[in-house]
Amino acid sequence: MLSKAVSRTLVAVIIAVVVIAVVGGVVAYWYYSQQKPAKLVYVVIGKSVHPYWSVVEAGVKKAGQELGVEAIFWVPSKEDVAAQLSTMDSYIAQKVAGIAIAPSDPGAATPYISKALQQGIPVITIDTDAPQSDRLAYLGTGNYKAGWLAGLVAWQLAKEKGYVKPGATIKVAMLTGSLTAMNSLERMAGFKDAIMNCSQKDPDIKGNINIEWLGPYNDQEDPTQALNLALSVLQAHPDLTIAFGVYAYDGPAWAKALKQAGIPPGKVILVEFDVTSDNVPPLQEGYALATIGQRQYFMGYYGVKLLYNMTKLGIEQALKQFVPGYPSNKIYDTGVDIVSTKHMEFTAPTGEKITVLSLDEYKSLAQQLGIDPSLLGLS
Ligand code: BGC
Numbered sequence: 449m450l451s452k453a454v455s456r457t458l459v460a461v462i463i464a465v466v467v468i469a470v471v472g473g474v475v476a477y478w479y480y481s482q483q484k485p486a487k488l489v490y491v492v493i494g495k496s497v498h499p500y501w502s503v504v505e506a507g508v509k510k511a512g513q514e515l516g517v518e519a520i521f522w523v524p525s526k527e528d529v530a531a532q533l534s535t536m537d538s539y540i541a542q543k544v545a546g547i548a549i550a551p552s553d554p555g556a557a558t559p560y561i562s563k564a565l566q567q568g569i570p571v572i573t574i575d576t577d578a579p580q581s582d583r584l585a586y587l588g589t590g591n592y593k594a595g596w597l598a599g600l601v602a603w604q605l606a607k608e609k610g611y612v613k614p615g616a617t618i619k620v621a622m623l624t625g626s627l628t629a630m631n632s633l634e635r636m637a638g639f640k641d642a643i644m645n646c647s648q649k650d651p652d653i654k655g656n657i658n659i660e661w662l663g664p665y666n667d668q669e670d671p672t673q674a675l676n677l678a679l680s681v682l683q684a685h686p687d688l689t690i691a692f693g694v695y696a697y698d699g700p701a702w703a704k705a706l707k708q709a710g711i712p713p714g715k716v717i718l719v720e721f722d723v724t725s726d727n728v729p730p731l732q733e734g735y736a737l738a739t740i741g742q743r744q745y746f747m748g749y750y751g752v753k754l755l756y757n758m759t760k761l762g763i764e765q766a767l768k769q770f771v772p773g774y775p776s777n778k779i780y781d782t783g784v785d786i787v788s789t790k791h792m793e794f795t796a797p798t799g800e801k802i803t804v805l806s807l808d809e810y811k812s813l814a815q816q817l818g819i820d821p822s823l824l825g826l827s
Pocket of ligand 1: 495496498500550575576625631669694695696697721722
């Protein structure tokens with residue numbers, strides 16, 4: 449009798465122990481899963497709403513997915529130095545794990561970059577640099593060289609059209625989205641230097657040409673302002689020879705203005721920047737004759753990866769692995785390609801051999817590099 453009671457009690461005790469163990473386990477699991485450290489957060493700050501930046505965003509998101517971190521992408525609607533910097537400041541206050549910024553005004557961004565670094569948040573620049581700041585690296589286009597290439601192509605095309613002749617006058621206008629961002633200033637300087645160099649070195653010209661520079665006209669990355677500026681330039685100078693679209697907005701604005709002004713496609717030598725859904729139609733319609741394709745997908749993708757490596761390996765180690773020539777070099781050049789509707793090859797008066805890719809060739813290149821061509825407006 450007694451032993452039956454004992455064994456019943458024993459069974460009850462065992463059941464109780466098992467139940468407590470199971471419930472305890474579940475509670476502990478729930479508790480620890482709640483305590484799991486929050487995802488690392490990286491922030492990428494761009495310059496304006498444009499398909500160009502959507503491609504950067506795609507790179508940011510892809511890197512975030514691959515690394516299992518939160519990768520936030522933010523842009524103001526148009527050039528907005530104050531909004532960029534107050535956004536950066538609020539992410540510094542949130543103690544994010546790393547920041548990449550394309551500063552519309554490098555001077556204004558410098559104290560914010562220092563502030564983040566002082567708080568142990570790594571900062572790099574993408575798309576446009578702030579070399580006088582303490583940013584850890586710049587990841588993007590070599591803009592002086594890219595502008596220079598645009599100038600060589602413009603000269604070649606103007607020559608093919610018969611506009612470049614001894615004693616002639618040519619009018620060159622530059623439309624841009626910023627007069628403070630370094631990428632804009634460097635592109636325009638490279639473009640101008642290339643054309644001036646060609647005019648001196650071209651054996652048919654030897655400096656015997658009058659080049660009238662118009663602008664730069666600043667639309668502050670606002671497409672409406674860009675169109676209005678382009679229209680007013682064409683009204684004042686219907687004999688414009690070369691139009692340069694310094695930013696992604698600008699080529700399409702020139703193209704629209706040329707159409708509205710009734711100027712036939714190809715009469716003005718329009719050279720754009722970027723290959724996006726906004727920049728491809730002006731090429732296909734014949735208004736734009738070439739464009740400089742940036743590889744902005746990698747600015748977003750490698751930007752997040754580099755910041756992540758800094759968190760995991762330490763800043764020096766990450767930079768050493770990532771940036772060729774670091775520490776004397778803090779620049780990772782993502783590269784550019786010259787693109788047109790057809791393949792071209794020529795030797796510029798400066799002696800450089802230039803290859804222009806057709807849209808089809810560029811599309812296959814994008815595929816090889818792992819960039820979805822539909823992101824670039826190439827379907
Ligand atoms: C530039 C960016 C700019 C974008 C849109 C690109 O060519 O690299 O800095 O924000 O155009 O205007």
